Amino acid sequence: MLAKDMDLYIAGGSIIRAMFEDGLRLARRVGPENVHDFSLGNPNSPVPPEFNDAVRAVLDEEDSSFVHGYMTNAGYPDVRTAVAEDLNARFGGDYTAENVLMTAGAAPAMNIIFRTLLDPGDEVLVFSPFFPEYTYYVRNAGGVLRPVSADRRTFQPDPKALRAAIGPKVKALLINNPNNPTGAVYREEILRAVADVLTERSRSLGRPIYLVSDEPYRELVYEGAAAPWLPSLYPDTVVGYSWSKSLSVPGERIGYLLIPSSCADFPRMFLAAMTVARTAGYVNAPSLMQRTIRRCLDVWSDVGFYDRNRRTLCTALSDMGFRFAPPEGAFYLWLKVPDGDSAAFVRRAFSHNILLGDGTGFGCPGYVRLSYCVSHERILRALPAFEMLANEYNLK
Amino acid sequence: MLAKDMDLYIAGGSIIRAMFEDGLRLARRVGPENVHDFSLGNPNSPVPPEFNDAVRAVLDEEDSSFVHGYMTNAGYPDVRTAVAEDLNARFGGDYTAENVLMTAGAAPAMNIIFRTLLDPGDEVLVFSPFFPEYTYYVRNAGGVLRPVSADRRTFQPDPKALRAAIGPKVKALLINNPNNPTGAVYREEILRAVADVLTERSRSLGRPIYLVSDEPYRELVYEGAAAPWLPSLYPDTVVGYSWSKSLSVPGERIGYLLIPSSCADFPRMFLAAMTVARTAGYVNAPSLMQRTIRRCLDVWSDVGFYDRNRRTLCTALSDMGFRFAPPEGAFYLWLKVPDGDSAAFVRRAFSHNILLGDGTGFGCPGYVRLSYCVSHERILRALPAFEMLANEYNLK
Numbered sequence: 001m002l003a004k005d006m007d008l009y010i011a012g013g014s015i016i017r018a019m020f021e022d023g024l025r026l027a028r029r030v031g032p033e034n035v036h037d038f039s040l041g042n043p044n045s046p047v048p049p050e051f052n053d054a055v056r057a058v059l060d061e062e063d064s065s066f067v068h069g070y071m072t073n074a075g076y077p078d079v080r081t082a083v084a085e086d087l088n089a090r091f092g093g094d095y096t097a098e099n100v101l102m103t104a105g106a107a108p109a110m111n112i113i114f115r116t117l118l119d120p121g122d123e124v125l126v127f128s129p130f131f132p133e134y135t136y137y138v139r140n141a142g143g144v145l146r147p148v149s150a151d152r153r154t155f156q157p158d159p160k161a162l163r164a165a166i167g168p169k170v171k172a173l174l175i176n177n178p179n180n181p182t183g184a185v186y187r188e189e190i191l192r193a194v195a196d197v198l199t200e201r202s203r204s205l206g207r208p209i210y211l212v213s214d215e216p217y218r219e220l221v222y223e224g225a226a227a228p229w230l231p232s233l234y235p236d237t238v239v240g241y242s243w244s245k246s247l248s249v250p251g252e253r254i255g256y257l258l259i260p261s262s263c264a265d266f267p268r269m270f271l272a273a274m275t276v277a278r279t280a281g282y283v284n285a286p287s288l289m290q291r292t293i294r295r296c297l298d299v300w301s302d303v304g305f306y307d308r309n310r311r312t313l314c315t316a317l318s319d320m321g322f323r324f325a326p327p328e329g330a331f332y333l334w335l336k337v338p339d340g341d342s343a344a345f346v347r348r349a350f351s352h353n354i355l356l357g358d359g360t361g362f363g364c365p366g367y368v369r370l371s372y373c374v375s376h377e378r379i380l381r382a383l384p385a386f387e388m389l390a391n392e393y394n395l396k
Numbered sequence: 397m398l399a400k401d402m403d404l405y406i407a408g409g410s411i412i413r414a415m416f417e418d419g420l421r422l423a424r425r426v427g428p429e430n431v432h433d434f435s436l437g438n439p440n441s442p443v444p445p446e447f448n449d450a451v452r453a454v455l456d457e458e459d460s461s462f463v464h465g466y467m468t469n470a471g472y473p474d475v476r477t478a479v480a481e482d483l484n485a486r487f488g489g490d491y492t493a494e495n496v497l498m499t500a501g502a503a504p505a506m507n508i509i510f511r512t513l514l515d516p517g518d519e520v521l522v523f524s525p526f527f528p529e530y531t532y533y534v535r536n537a538g539g540v541l542r543p544v545s546a547d548r549r550t551f552q553p554d555p556k557a558l559r560a561a562i563g564p565k566v567k568a569l570l571i572n573n574p575n576n577p578t579g580a581v582y583r584e585e586i587l588r589a590v591a592d593v594l595t596e597r598s599r600s601l602g603r604p605i606y607l608v609s610d611e612p613y614r615e616l617v618y619e620g621a622a623a624p625w626l627p628s629l630y631p632d633t634v635v636g637y638s639w640s641k642s643l644s645v646p647g648e649r650i651g652y653l654l655i656p657s658s659c660a661d662f663p664r665m666f667l668a669a670m671t672v673a674r675t676a677g678y679v680n681a682p683s684l685m686q687r688t689i690r691r692c693l694d695v696w697s698d699v700g701f702y703d704r705n706r707r708t709l710c711t712a713l714s715d716m717g718f719r720f721a722p723p724e725g726a727f728y729l730w731l732k733v734p735d736g737d738s739a740a741f742v743r744r745a746f747s748h749n750i751l752l753g754d755g756t757g758f759g760c761p762g763y764v765r766l767s768y769c770v771s772h773e774r775i776l777r778a779l780p781a782f783e784m785l786a787n788e789y790n791l792k
Binding site: 003013043112137265274278283 | 646647
């Protein structure tokens, strides 16, 4: 009696619930402190105290009807201006409020831009492995997500594979940098090569291939790595951002979609995106959070929190003989499964009370994802279990 | 280069912007205090002070990582329980957290339920006139919205017309009570007749026709009117709610979708809706607002604020000779245009600095919508202009 494709949706949900319930059962059996859960990507660096202070200041200093009221669907003009100016200062753009559509996080930003761009059957390319929700975001707009394998050694984009994959139905390339699930931070020279491919193929197709950049992890980078600013490399780039990770406020749903004036069909594209946002029921980004963010543009949660985990984990796993490309961003480590059977690896890890994400779910079997957005104590407590797992695979 | 149907979206947006800009030009010419703007449905009863107090209490008393963090996509369990228990106390249900999906307002609730229910080409019926965004909400899910004329005298539902309209493709009836744009509050005996039609036609079709009740104005009722609780009249009813109007916080995007256990295909329907919500990018309702609402379930903004406007306006317009069914709910008055030409009426009103909504946009030409969610002073200041308009139409 429901829509026919809901079977698929419910099945997808069931796998996640089954994992979650396995974890709960395990916790009941061995105690929650003995479950080494590296399966969830929930930011857990503490919320900076400046954030709650900003909420209080908004309530104290701004008019309630204004703070909690409707505004234009794209967001409060002063907030959009502040976001634009912050981007200008950091990345050397010339953005204004007219380029910034405030959204309830990066997920709506992605849904909005795909609905704005795609006709039924249009294709969006993405480097694999990739965040599995992308499949839905593109399908919600009637499109089809087509993975293109990233370089299997570095997990950087592969411009040559991209060129081969761009057929007449391709409308956009989706890039997630820093990357979930690999933790890779894409290098500028490689992204320039990607931009060259897009430029060349756009010319031969006689229309722009848009670059959609999903950047919720932009601020989570380590050892001097930095995610290049894609709009400065390729004019037809739109950027989705969320403060979920940089301020550790994922429940609040606050972010933006940036549509630079350099995009083909600007400003029509912005008007369309704004209308899509309203009619899809997003209406506007939560108002108190918009007012709060305006006061927090120079505040970040502590990246050192994740970096300590990263360093401990990388050193220990490497010493145990595991293989992986050292992550430079986000809070994920992408581990190569010794014998290539990632489903079996996840099961064996579970027998040591370790919860991991099977790479198959990210479009890349033979690998597992470790989310290290956990307490440092959990990392330390998990190391003996990883050691046992390494021994089972005779890694040394 | 954008999706082909974006022309339609942009055109729709252009009409609204053109009206808005006409209003701005008028304000520059005659001064904003002399523009009688009755075109916007923005709640403006003051935000109850308890609301900001509740936000502060959440910040002071609850853990920041919890308050701003991810929770299950359906919302915080304790918030969902509190909402369920509040509904039980008020409407005599037996709801639990398992029936409550917290959403970013009623608009996402509608989008989520239609995506959950509709296959491409499925039809949703609605009594006209109706809120124009419904067309998009249904179309976003691949469905088609089909208006059924309400009783043209009372603007109550017309069960006979409904029976005639239910063909084999009809999956649901959408009801908005209290009603935008008419201000009608649907009567229980009429809704019972509607439920009887749905029951009878569901039986003959061999599958349930769902009743989708959009109730953002539920608390805005006058003179003892009350919107009947539809799930107690028809088992296959789902309810979308928003606190936008009852607390005057429309920017915050907080509401819920209630899926009673009596619905056919429960709990599968709830699981599907929850997955739709996540994959459509809504992810979860804003977390601080969820925590706040839990503390505000017994708080309402002042309905008397709108009632005073309503009484002043009804008395004055009636004395001038205008005709309308006196509104009992929401904050809209639905005026019959004397000669039936609503586009001309809107233009003539504009020449007296009055901004109105043409009924054509609500699927019902020959009427105009007055939104009386304005200050009482604005009502009083507008009366001479309405008097002049009445004289032009020789109403007395």
